[in-house]
Amino acid sequence: MSKTPTISFIGAGNMASAIIGGMLEHGYEADNIWVSAPDDGHLQSVRKQFGVSVTTDNRHCAQQADMVILAVKPQVMADVCRDIAPMVQNTRPLMVSIAAGLTAETLDEWLGGGLPVARVMPNTPSLVGKGAAGLYANDQVSDEQKTMVQSVFDSIGTAVWVEEENLLHGVTALSGCGPAYFFLILEALEDAAKNAGMADDTARTLAIQTMAGAAEMAARSEHDPAQLKQNVMSPGGVTERAIHAFEDGGLRDLIQKAYSTAFKRSEEMAEQLAGKQ
Ligand SMILES: NC(=O)C1=CN([C@@H]2O[C@H](COP(=O)(O)OP(=O)(O)OC[C@H]3O[C@@H](n4cnc5c(N)ncnc54)[C@H](O)[C@@H]3O)[C@@H](O)[C@H]2O)C=CC1
Numbered sequence: 001m002s003k004t005p006t007i008s009f010i011g012a013g014n015m016a017s018a019i020i021g022g023m024l025e026h027g028y029e030a031d032n033i034w035v036s037a038p039d040d041g042h043l044q045s046v047r048k049q050f051g052v053s054v055t056t057d058n059r060h061c062a063q064q065a066d067m068v069i070l071a072v073k074p075q076v077m078a079d080v081c082r083d084i085a086p087m088v089q090n091t092r093p094l095m096v097s098i099a100a101g102l103t104a105e106t107l108d109e110w111l112g113g114g115l116p117v118a119r120v121m122p123n124t125p126s127l128v129g130k131g132a133a134g135l136y137a138n139d140q141v142s143d144e145q146k147t148m149v150q151s152v153f154d155s156i157g158t159a160v161w162v163e164e165e166n167l168l169h170g171v172t173a174l175s176g177c178g179p180a181y182f183f184l185i186l187e188a189l190e191d192a193a194k195n196a197g198m199a200d201d202t203a204r205t206l207a208i209q210t211m212a213g214a215a216e217m218a219a220r221s222e223h224d225p226a227q228l229k230q231n232v233m234s235p236g237g238v239t240e241r242a243i244h245a246f247e248d249g250g251l252r253d254l255i256q257k258a259y260s261t262a263f264k265r266s267e268e269m270a271e272q273l274a275g276k277q
Pocket residue numbers: 010011012013014015016036037038040042043058071072073074076080098099100121122123124176177
């Protein structure tokens with residue numbers, strides 16, 4: 001296999017764009033990337049933005065590939081897989097699904113059976129090389145194929161293998177969905193500062209830099225987040241009041257509840273979609 005494998009994406013939306021954008025920034029070449037989707041804004045946008053090869057024919061797209069990344073919504077996955085099944089049963093590329101919930105077994109069944117299937121739960125910061133992804137592979141995936149998929153997701157952030165497929169529900173609820181949680185906090189913090197009279201652009205700049213700085217510091221520090229938090233809280237000072245307001249308002253319980261809800265939804269989608277014939 002060539003050093004840079006040919007990688008085909010089926011689906012050209014938010015997550016496919018984030019992965020492709022990150023890959024091109026980190027050593028992969030547009031010449032080795034194919035994308036298929038209905039002829040809509042998404043497909044034209046990836047063609048213009050990234051210069052990759054595009055087609056509206058999923059089978060043609062899959063035929064080019066050493067690795068096919070299935071990047072459509074879970075609800076259309078069955079139709080997409082059944083359509084490309086005859087093709088991929090012939091060419092036997094590594095099939096990689098990034099869909100929430102859907103199990104490798106269900107995907108393999110839709111693809112005609114016996115194929116190497118990996119699952120990845122990525123996230124949108126892949127676009128800027130700061131992705132966090134959980135990876136799982138079925139027994140048909142070779143070591144070489146594992147290296148191939150890991151290389152892609154290492155190139156756009158951090159990739160971690162999970163031993164058991166069920167653990168991907170937790171990855172989904174943490175890092176798959178997680179960017180949205182932090183964007184919500186950014187929105188709310190910005191709003192609070194603006195409500196107190198701060199200019200819009202100042203509020204955004206300071207909120208984003210603070211989140212990025214805190215994340216970078218947590219990543220580099222020998223201390224855990226609890227200690228880093230404590231270091232900001234001067235006794236009797238300002239931060240302490242805000243942290244008490246968060247604790248008294250039940251923020252921890254709320255985060256636990258949000259996480260559990262996401263986790264359950266991922267499990268529920270796996271069950272519902274496995275039953276889709
Ligand atoms: N958005 C996110 O942050 C994350 C999404 N995912 C997973 O990624 C997958 C895609 O999600 P998004 O990119 O957010 O969705 P999206 O709606 O932005 O993109 C879906 C793409 O699929 C295309 N499509 C629809 N029907 C098709 C068909 N029959 N053949 C080929 N392409 C078709 C659409 O035109 C669109 O380009 C989902 O399965 C989701 O669970 C996983 C992790 C994070």
